[in-house]
Amino acid sequence: MNQDFYQKMRLDIREWIQTKTGKESQWSEYLLLAPDLFHLLAKLAMDKEVPSSEKAKIAGALAYFISPIDLIPEALFGPLGYLDDVALAAYVINSVMKNCEPTIVTRHWAGEQNILELVQQIVDVAADMLGNKIWDKLKGMVK
Numbered sequence: 001m002n003q004d005f006y007q008k009m010r011l012d013i014r015e016w017i018q019t020k021t022g023k024e025s026q027w028s029e030y031l032l033l034a035p036d037l038f039h040l041l042a043k044l045a046m047d048k049e050v051p052s053s054e055k056a057k058i059a060g061a062l063a064y065f066i067s068p069i070d071l072i073p074e075a076l077f078g079p080l081g082y083l084d085d086v087a088l089a090a091y092v093i094n095s096v097m098k099n100c101e102p103t104i105v106t107r108h109w110a111g112e113q114n115i116l117e118l119v120q121q122i123v124d125v126a127a128d129m130l131g132n133k134i135w136d137k138l139k140g141m142v143k
Contacts, residue, residue, distance in 0.1 A: 005066055009082065010035040016079035027083055027129055030122060034082040036111040037089035038065050043108035044096060050104060054096045057142050061085075061092040064141075071134050083129055088138045090122035095142065 013031050016022045025031075044050050045058045064070055065085045074081035093115070097105050102116055109115040127135045 006035055006038060009038065012074075013079045013082065022079070025080070027080070030086050030125075030129065031079055031082055033111065033118070033122075034065075034086050034089075036109075037086060037093070038062070039110055040093065040105070040108055040115070041065070041089055044093070044105065047104060047108065050096060050100055054092075054099055057092045057095055060142065061088050064088055071137060072130070084134060084138060087122060087126040087130055087135065088142070090119045090126070091139060092142055094119045094123055 013034060017028050017032065022028055041058050041062050045055055045062060050058070065088075068075055070081075070084060072081045072084040093105060097116065097119065106115055111118070126138075129135075130138070
């Protein structure tokens with residue numbers, strides 16, 4: 001299921017980015033990261049060097065990605081609905097980097113950008129991207 005979910009998410013986002021709305025969205029660059037962040041979370045969940053306390057957060061973020069019920073549902077908002085998933089993934093990955101050796105994260109990263117800088121950038125803009133209420137709810141889910 002994960003591979004199908006991953007491929008469908010990548011295709012949906014890429015198609016949406018080509019639309020007028022997608023081209024005009026200031027958050028498109030972050031949406032394009034959703035599949036890579038999902039992949040990174042999946043890899044981190046299986047890494048034996050990641051402590052179980054962090055794996056619990058990772059499992060929660062993966063479940064949130066896959067769940068049709070979340071704060072910004074993809075069923076209603078299309079690919080824009082992945083913005084909360086991207087923000088939550090960045091928040092959890094940031095936690096992993098604070099509580100583990102950052103090289104654990106970088107070795108699993110398939111993207112082209114520097115994951116350490118990218119995660120910080122997403123966390124920094126998440127309140128603007130989602131609104132403070134949703135951002136605070138997402139952070140409250142990761143305890």
